Amino acid sequence: MITVATIPARTGIGLKPQHYQEILRDRPGFGFFEVHAENYMGAGGPPHHYLEAVRKDYPLSLHGVALSIGGESPLNRDHLARLKALLERYDCGLFSEHLAWSTHEDAYLDDLLPVPYTGKTLQRVCDHVNETQDFLGRQMLLENPSTYVQFEESTMTEIDFISQIATRTGCGLLLDVNNVFVTCKNHNMDPNAYIDAFPVEHVGEIHLAGHDERRDDTGAPLLIDAHGSPVVNRVWKLYERAISRVGPVPTLIERDANVPPLADLLAEAARADRVLDAERQRRNSHAVAAE
Amino acid sequence: MTKTTNMISALALASALGAALATAPLAFGAEMEKCYGVALKGQNDCKAGEGTSCAGTSTIDYQGNAWKLVPTGSCVSMDTPLGKGSLEPIERPA
Amino acid sequence: MTTQPGQNDFAAALIDRALPVPDGVTSWTQPLPARRFGVYRNNVSGALVEALAVRYPVVKRLVGEEFFRAMARDYALHNLPRSPVLIYYGADFPDFIAGFEPAGALPYLADVARLDSAHWESYHAKDAIAVPQGAFASLAPATLANVAFEFLPSVRILSSPHPIVAIWRTNTEDAAVQPVDLTLAEDALVARPEMAVEVRTLPAGAAVFLSALRDGRPLGEAAATALQTAANFNLSQNLAGLIAARITARIIP
Numbered sequence: 001m002i003t004v005a006t007i008p009a010r011t012g013i014g015l016k017p018q019h020y021q022e023i024l025r026d027r028p029g030f031g032f033f034e035v036h037a038e039n040y041m042g043a044g045g046p047p048h049h050y051l052e053a054v055r056k057d058y059p060l061s062l063h064g065v066a067l068s069i070g071g072e073s074p075l076n077r078d079h080l081a082r083l084k085a086l087l088e089r090y091d092c093g094l095f096s097e098h099l100a101w102s103t104h105e106d107a108y109l110d111d112l113l114p115v116p117y118t119g120k121t122l123q124r125v126c127d128h129v130n131e132t133q134d135f136l137g138r139q140m141l142l143e144n145p146s147t148y149v150q151f152e153e154s155t156m157t158e159i160d161f162i163s164q165i166a167t168r169t170g171c172g173l174l175l176d177v178n179n180v181f182v183t184c185k186n187h188n189m190d191p192n193a194y195i196d197a198f199p200v201e202h203v204g205e206i207h208l209a210g211h212d213e214r215r216d217d218t219g220a221p222l223l224i225d226a227h228g229s230p231v232v233n234r235v236w237k238l239y240e241r242a243i244s245r246v247g248p249v250p251t252l253i254e255r256d257a258n259v260p261p262l263a264d265l266l267a268e269a270a271r272a273d274r275v276l277d278a279e280r281q282r283r284n285s286h287a288v289a290a291e
Numbered sequence: 292m293t294k295t296t297n298m299i300s301a302l303a304l305a306s307a308l309g310a311a312l313a314t315a316p317l318a319f320g321a322e323m324e325k326c327y328g329v330a331l332k333g334q335n336d337c338k339a340g341e342g343t344s345c346a347g348t349s350t351i352d353y354q355g356n357a358w359k360l361v362p363t364g365s366c367v368s369m370d371t372p373l374g375k376g377s378l379e380p381i382e383r384p385a
Numbered sequence: 386m387t388t389q390p391g392q393n394d395f396a397a398a399l400i401d402r403a404l405p406v407p408d409g410v411t412s413w414t415q416p417l418p419a420r421r422f423g424v425y426r427n428n429v430s431g432a433l434v435e436a437l438a439v440r441y442p443v444v445k446r447l448v449g450e451e452f453f454r455a456m457a458r459d460y461a462l463h464n465l466p467r468s469p470v471l472i473y474y475g476a477d478f479p480d481f482i483a484g485f486e487p488a489g490a491l492p493y494l495a496d497v498a499r500l501d502s503a504h505w506e507s508y509h510a511k512d513a514i515a516v517p518q519g520a521f522a523s524l525a526p527a528t529l530a531n532v533a534f535e536f537l538p539s540v541r542i543l544s545s546p547h548p549i550v551a552i553w554r555t556n557t558e559d560a561a562v563q564p565v566d567l568t569l570a571e572d573a574l575v576a577r578p579e580m581a582v583e584v585r586t587l588p589a590g591a592a593v594f595l596s597a598l599r600d601g602r603p604l605g606e607a608a609a610t611a612l613q614t615a616a617n618f619n620l621s622q623n624l625a626g627l628i629a630a631r632i633t634a635r636i637i638p
Contacts, residue, residue: 017330039333041470042509043538046330046580049512065337066469072392079469098337104396107465110436111428112337113395116409146339148421151390152409186421188413216421218414224424227338256338299608303620305526307608311624312522318626319574320550320586331508334436334471339428 007032007059007093007205009248009276011269014255019262020050027057028262030269032093034061034252041082051090061094061205061250062087066108069128069142070115071101080135087136094205094250096141096174097132099125099162116151117161129169141204142166143174146182146211146225158183163199172204175246177239178231178254182211182223191238200246208239208272209254228257231268240275247283248276398422399429400462433461436471437478441501443556444482447494456485472509476502493547493567500553500584503541503575507582510539515578515631521624528638530605534598534627535635539577542599544592546570550584578631590618591626598627 010031015023033054040047054060064083067075087095100112115121133140144162156164166173175198184191210229216222231239231253239251253268311318390407398404406417434457438445445453460481466474479502482488483495515537524532543549548569555563572592574585587595590611597607611618627633 017332020330036333036335036337038335038470039472042472044512045507045509045539045577047333047509049580050330063337065335068469076469082470101392103469104392106467107396108467108469108471109396109399109429110335110432110466110471111339111399111425113392113399113425148424149410149412149418152411152416186412214420216412216414217419220414222421222424225339227336254337256336299530299605299612299620301527301530301605304529304605304608307621308521308524308526308529308624310621311628314621314625318622318624319588319591319630331505332439334439334474335469336432336435339424 007061007250009250011251011253011272011276012059012061013253013265013269015051015054016255016259017047017050018259019265020046020054022262024050024053028266030266030273031250032059032061034063034094034254037062037064037083037086038066040086055090059093060090061096061252062090062092064095064097065112066102066110067097067132068101068103069097069132070099070113070121070125071103071128072124073103073105075128075131076103077135080132084136087138094141095136095138096143096205098143099145099165112145114145114147114149114151117154117156117158119155122156122161122164126165126168129165129171133169133171139170139172139204141172141174143176143207144179144183146176146179146186146223148186148222148224150187159194159197159199163202166199166202171202173199173202174205174207175200175203175242176207176209177242178207178209178211178235179225180242181235181238182225185221185223188220192241195238195242195245198242198245200242203246203249206239206242206246206249206251207254208235208251208268211235226257227254230264236271236275239272243275243279244282248279251276399426400465402426430458430461433466433474434458436466437461437475440475440505441478441498443501443553444494444498446556447491447497447552448488452487456482456488459485476506478502493545493549493552496543496545496547496549497552499543499545500549500573500575503543503573504582504584507539507541507575507577510537510577513537513539513634516633516636518628518631520633520636521628524636524638530603531638532604533601533637534604534633535601535637536599536632537576537578537634539575539582540595540599540632541573541575542587542592542595543573543575545572549573550586553584574630574632576630576632583630585626585630588619588622588626590615591623594618594623595627 008031012030012032012034015033015035040051067079098112099115101115102109102111102113129142142165162173165171180194181191184194208231209227210231212224212226214222214224251272253265253272255265390409394407398407406419406422410417410422412418412421434454437457438453460478479495479498482498488494548565548567548571550571550573551565555565572587574587576583593614594607594611597610608620
């Protein structure tokens, strides 16, 4: 077991069952793996068997998709306990969740649903982030969402809302660059301006993924966070812009649908690693020049 | 029914166990899954757009009498509509 | 003044497509944007259908993609998950299928679904180590009738008037789908002694015998019950099967 649980400032990929055996056979060299926590909440069997084997050689980041931090309902304490058990069992270097809701009363709606940005919802999300961090005994990262609608009642920008959460709770942020692109295009905002205004001092990880493109009723572009295709060039550009502000941080290539051969994901990971390396060099040469 | 008639004698049990221990291990239908289903897909994802995205305006009515669909490929007998041997095994990454 | 749709309204409109887009939901192009809200509706039903498709792959194959999606969506929107862990979602989908009129032409479908489900549960069950086969040889003959067994958590026993194993197997493992005699009845044993799930057919009386043992009843009683159910119950064959299947976690003398 790699006992140092920290995730390196390199690129990782999502661990998919399709790739278990190839990974264990070839042990490709890269930063880390990330898994969806809920897929490892069964009692036993091959998922845990493979995750244990993979964890012996790679750092692991745990990404929750169902805690419903933005929900009006109280957090599910059983679910928090399951997350804590996984974090301990696999000695995970990072834990992240979404600025979204998915559970209402006792029904799980299985999607990352949007939250209005108001003083009242800010307080609720902060309470839930505090409760999560207290329960888990560690800092969490909160991910900016992909959204398809907005709310009349919103009184704050998404960036103000997220900045306030980080400041008030001490949580870190997971900057999903594809979500920035999707959300900005869907709401007629400038993705570059979003990246330039993002509170980068809190960013502990970056996500990259592909999206689908549709149209809304008026014919305006409607991008869908589908995770079923490669990262597009415009998102790569946005990533470079983000890295130049954030500095090198762990970066994840996400793919949840149309999972390609492992080599394809590794090629995308290598591209992100080149961006991280270039930024390291740029910062080093600046440091040298300043001496 | 008395307990005695409801039970099997110790002798019968012992001899059955003796025979069982001497039997080749094929007593239950012994074919078993070897190559399939070793790594099943997880169910919780954070992707969006399953199925036909933006289908919110589609008006397909699956309720009650409006049901028009029939099961297609009942691949269990010689006269399956898809014909014998027309399907590949279920894709489950090994 | 702005409207504030609560998550109640939002959730209700996700599930019931006859409801309008909730007041207060908007976009830069139009208020109450139907296609945009439709993305969420579609994500919810699509993701739940996909979760059922992963648990019920043979059912999906037997009825076809389009029929499966429609049937699963009907189930999902009336039976939302009560846990965010989808591994446990859809355990009663076979009961729904049994009462689902459009699937009535396939009388075996619900029982094949039960086998899909048993396979899924066995796959995710708590791991345990089976006792070595030698443990059976050292049992004292005099007290054999009182011996009880604790099975592995992955053990599932199914009984059906349909050839569920043959249907399941040919739709899972065979490159070419083999014809199945639909007049046969098959019982099944599903277990995972290590990492691979094993599916077996059971001989006469075995399902009753194994179910009695699983419920903690002693060997003598379980064998007698099986004999009463099936006159051709073969005790030594069943003991051999019990031993070879490696499904026993603990022998309780």
